[in-house]
Amino acid sequence: MIEFRNLSKTFESKEGTHKALHDINLTIANGDIFGIIGSSGAGKSTLVRCINLLERPTSGAVLIDEIDVTNYKGRQLLDLRARIGMIFQDFNLFSQRTVLQNVTFPLEIRHDKHEHAVQRARELLDLVGLTNMEKRYPAQLSGGQQQRVSIARALANHPDYLLCDEATSALDTLTTDSILELIKQINRDLGVTVVIITHAMSVVEAACNNVAVINDSCIVEQGSVNDVFSSPKADITRRLLRLEVGEANA
Amino acid sequence: MPDVFGWLQAFFAKNGDLFLDATVDTLIIVSVSTLISYVFGIFIAMISKVTEPGSLHPLPLINAILGWIINMGRSIPYVILMVALIPLTRLIVGTGIGVAAAIVPLTIAAIPFVARMVENSFSEVSPGRIEAGKAFGASTIQILLKVYIAESLPSIIRGAAITYITLIGYSAIAGAFGAGGLGDVAVRFGYHRYQTEIMIATVIILIILVQIVQSLSDLIARRLDKR
Numbered sequence: 001m002i003e004f005r006n007l008s009k010t011f012e013s014k015e016g017t018h019k020a021l022h023d024i025n026l027t028i029a030n031g032d033i034f035g036i037i038g039s040s041g042a043g044k045s046t047l048v049r050c051i052n053l054l055e056r057p058t059s060g061a062v063l064i065d066e067i068d069v070t071n072y073k074g075r076q077l078l079d080l081r082a083r084i085g086m087i088f089q090d091f092n093l094f095s096q097r098t099v100l101q102n103v104t105f106p107l108e109i110r111h112d113k114h115e116h117a118v119q120r121a122r123e124l125l126d127l128v129g130l131t132n133m134e135k136r137y138p139a140q141l142s143g144g145q146q147q148r149v150s151i152a153r154a155l156a157n158h159p160d161y162l163l164c165d166e167a168t169s170a171l172d173t174l175t176t177d178s179i180l181e182l183i184k185q186i187n188r189d190l191g192v193t194v195v196i197i198t199h200a201m202s203v204v205e206a207a208c209n210n211v212a213v214i215n216d217s218c219i220v221e222q223g224s225v226n227d228v229f230s231s232p233k234a235d236i237t238r239r240l241l242r243l244e245v246g247e248a249n250a
Numbered sequence: 251m252p253d254v255f256g257w258l259q260a261f262f263a264k265n266g267d268l269f270l271d272a273t274v275d276t277l278i279i280v281s282v283s284t285l286i287s288y289v290f291g292i293f294i295a296m297i298s299k300v301t302e303p304g305s306l307h308p309l310p311l312i313n314a315i316l317g318w319i320i321n322m323g324r325s326i327p328y329v330i331l332m333v334a335l336i337p338l339t340r341l342i343v344g345t346g347i348g349v350a351a352a353i354v355p356l357t358i359a360a361i362p363f364v365a366r367m368v369e370n371s372f373s374e375v376s377p378g379r380i381e382a383g384k385a386f387g388a389s390t391i392q393i394l395l396k397v398y399i400a401e402s403l404p405s406i407i408r409g410a411a412i413t414y415i416t417l418i419g420y421s422a423i424a425g426a427f428g429a430g431g432l433g434d435v436a437v438r439f440g441y442h443r444y445q446t447e448i449m450i451a452t453v454i455i456l457i458i459l460v461q462i463v464q465s466l467s468d469l470i471a472r473r474l475d476k477r
Binding site: 054078081088092094095110153154 | 376378379381384385386388389392396397400401403404474475477
């Protein structure tokens with residue numbers, strides 16, 4: 001379970017202070033696929049980075065399985081991050097490593113036995129449908145294949161959570177569907193709790209059970225996808241919905 | 251038609267050992283200096299990268315001081331640095347002339363140069379990959395070794411060739427001050443004794459050396475680069 005309690009994040013820079021997140025309260029249950037939606041700059045990427053503490057909250061707390069991790073440092077922090085897989089919009093694969101070496105990376109840095117890491121990586125490459133691709137380099141793969149490699153890499157450490165930061169934004173519609181199917185399969189078969197950050201309602205609709213809408217650094221609405229989609233309360237939710245319906249009709 | 255081949259044969263029969271010894275000296279001086287300067291240069295580049303604003307452990311003051319020292323080191327003309335370092339050179343290798351003595355100032359001149367080159371190579375690694383490394387629980391040292399260095403290795407190799415070639419040039423300057431190597435031969439025989447053919451031969455050997463180093467590094471970098 002992931003919980004945010006009165007979480008705020010402010011960025012200080014020469015241009016002044018920028019409030020990225022304001023008083024966020026949110027609970028993501030284990031086993032869920034949870035969507036966080038908002039337009040660009042709304043703060044959703046910062047929010048997801050507060051889970052594995054790539055960003056430190058300015059105030060408030062992050063709880064994982066009811067343990068306050070907000071001030072984790074050193075080894076404790078690295079161990080926490082290893083339990084949380086993450087995938088990115090630009091995949092962020094290591095270009096000088098083969099597909100197999102990309103997937104073994106998280107195990108390598110935790111000093112796993114090489115043979116064990118390779119065996120685990122092969123299992124995962126089978127799972128994501130990239131058997132026989134292990135010797136290739138990321139540059140030789142399509143966008144969809146690269147995201148599959150990065151999913152395999154994110155799962156290497158048997159994480160309890162998978163964070164998806166705009167994971168399908170760089171992909172075409174068909175590839176997006178197949179990646180979302182894969183994420184749903186991972187959630188179902190491996191019991192991994194998934195957090196999906198997106199600006200696309202269609203992604204939330206296709207993959208998520210619950211959703212929070214974030215606008216101007218605040219959560220303006222949250223609930224089950226059915227409820228939020230059938231009776232949106234916040235203005236921004238209606239706008240996001242209408243926008244995509246408009247796109248679909250156009 | 252003059253007997254070019256015969257002339258060359260006689261020329262190398264007479265001076266071959268001189269060129270061979272000088273070339274070996276130059277290669278030793280430049281290779282050892284490059285190697286040592288990379289050990290220190292990569293280390294300094296890592297500290298500089300890590301302490302950069304917004305990086306893994308931002309320490310603006312240390313970063314600024316380091317940058318200032320690197321720039322200062324690069325601003326001093328090599329001839330002046332070499333002379334200024336003679337006392338230090340004597341302290342380290344016991345003498346101010348010869349191959350070992352040439353390595354000390356050359357290495358010190360190369361370190362800030364190498365640090366900047368390596369730092370530039372590091373900058374080619376996208377921030378997203380660094381973030382990925384962090385997200386999987388990599389420690390700072392692991393990110394440096396397994397992400398920064400591993401991802402920018404082809405670029406670091408290309409930089410090493412530039413360093414090596416620059417040091418061949420510097421070593422020739424050092425040669426003029428009795429450091430040994432091809433520069434020494436060019437000055438002693440070609441310049442002071444007006445033996446133009448020796449001067450030209452030295453220059454040709456230097457050109458060939460530079461070409462070999464450049465082609466070799468291009469080949470290695472291309473083989474390594476999987477982008």
